[in-house]
Amino acid sequence: MSPVGRMKGKRVLVTGAASGIGRAIAQRMAEEGALVAICDVDPEALRAAKESQPEWLCIRTDVSSESEVAQMMEVVRARLGGLDCLVCNAGIAGPTGPIEAITLDQWEAVQACNVRGSFLCARAGAPLLKAQGGSLIILSSIAGRMGIPFRTPYASTKWALIGLAKSLALEMGEFKVRVNAILPGLTRGPRLDGVIQARAQSAGRSFDEQVALEVGSTALREMGEALDIANAALYLASDEGRLVTGVALAVDAGLESVTFR
Numbered sequence: 001m002s003p004v005g006r007m008k009g010k011r012v013l014v015t016g017a018a019s020g021i022g023r024a025i026a027q028r029m030a031e032e033g034a035l036v037a038i039c040d041v042d043p044e045a046l047r048a049a050k051e052s053q054p055e056w057l058c059i060r061t062d063v064s065s066e067s068e069v070a071q072m073m074e075v076v077r078a079r080l081g082g083l084d085c086l087v088c089n090a091g092i093a094g095p096t097g098p099i100e101a102i103t104l105d106q107w108e109a110v111q112a113c114n115v116r117g118s119f120l121c122a123r124a125g126a127p128l129l130k131a132q133g134g135s136l137i138i139l140s141s142i143a144g145r146m147g148i149p150f151r152t153p154y155a156s157t158k159w160a161l162i163g164l165a166k167s168l169a170l171e172m173g174e175f176k177v178r179v180n181a182i183l184p185g186l187t188r189g190p191r192l193d194g195v196i197q198a199r200a201q202s203a204g205r206s207f208d209e210q211v212a213l214e215v216g217s218t219a220l221r222e223m224g225e226a227l228d229i230a231n232a233a234l235y236l237a238s239d240e241g242r243l244v245t246g247v248a249l250a251v252d253a254g255l256e257s258v259t260f261r
Helices: 020-031 043-052 066-080 104-130 152-175 190-203 207-215 226-237
Strands: 011-014 035-040 057-060 085-088 134-139 177-184 248-251
Touching (some): 020 226, 035 043, 035 066, 057 066, 066 104, 085 226, 104 134, 104 177, 134 152, 152 177, 152 248, 190 207, 226 248
Parallel strands (some): 011 085, 035 057, 085 134, 134 177
16 A cells, blocks of 8 residues: 555554554554554564564553553653554453353453553553644444443443543543544454354354354454554544544444344
8 A cells, every 4th residue: 555644754652563453553554654653562572563663663561550651651752752643452352251250350351451551551641642632542342332242341341442532532622632432343363263263162153153153243244354443543543534533433344233142
């Protein structure tokens, strides 16, 4: 895809971006001229990202740690001189199973990464974004607007993230900071493969049967790619989306109901 410079000179931080959707977002921003910083908790994946993209600022960070997030944001401020776009993408899928089988530790681990992590990053990044205006993008999920059976820890966090985005849009608008959520649907990748495999096992289906069932629940009968989410993030971060705020943007091929079991 030919760059047209929609993010030229913009300073962008994407969390959880050493692989998957986060990596695709960072790559798309870079293609459009952004100065890119990423963080990830996986040092090996981060090292591989740095080798592939030596111009990126790569910072090993656990987003659920207040001190590590503060340190990351200080590195971004010192190295990039500020921040024009923050993408809170870091998150984990958590367990699949009935509520009585979910342990408290599993529940709290998903809440800590997905909700606390986004809160801490948004809080630490807010002063940098408010300094000149910009874009804050929070990755929720289609699981944030419907019930997802046997995925209660994950779904509850994704509902919470939409509330966080909509509330911050009202709070930060006077500083010309636009805040939006992206809601990916079925998006191809290792994380979704693991979730589908767990659902298939629970329902007594093969992996391929489960994929067909879930893709068949979408209006377009398609599974998305990480690039689809990255393109949505680019639109929201660029001047093309300058009047878009407080939106929960579904990129889901029209997934309106879930009956996976």
